[in-house]
Amino acid sequence: MLRYTLMRLGIFVGCxxxxxxxxxxxxxxxxxxxxxxxWIVLLALVISAPISFVVLRKExxxxxxxxxxxxxxxxxxLERNRTQEDVADDAARAQGQTS
Structure with missing residues (x-):
């Protein structure tokens, strides 16, 4: 991800x-x-966007x-944690009902 960002920034700076x-x-x-x-920054953004889109497709x-x-x-x-909580909750309820 960092590599893509740096490459995109490089294209912008070049433009x-x-x-x-x-x-x-x-x-x-x-x-x-x-x-x-x-004006210069806006024009560079407009030019670098399609270049980045085409050149950096694989990246x-x-x-x-x-x-x-x-x-x-x-x-x-998250699902594993949710499952663990459900098991612990079910065990606590079962223990409370048998007491």
């Missing part, structure tokens, strides 16, 4: 540098007034499998 270069060289339009920095699938495995383990632990 940010390219967009910054294009804006300051005059190829891409500058923002309005004082919004130049926000995203790997990260998704890790998340699913963690969720499944957590569900199994």
């Amino acid at each position: 940010l540098v390219v967009v910054w270069g294009l804006v300051y060289s005059g190829v891409a339009p500058r923002g309005l007034g004082d919004s130049n920095f926000m 995203r699938d790997r990260a998704s499998e890790q998340v699913v495995a963690r969720v499944d383990r957590a569900k199994a632990n």
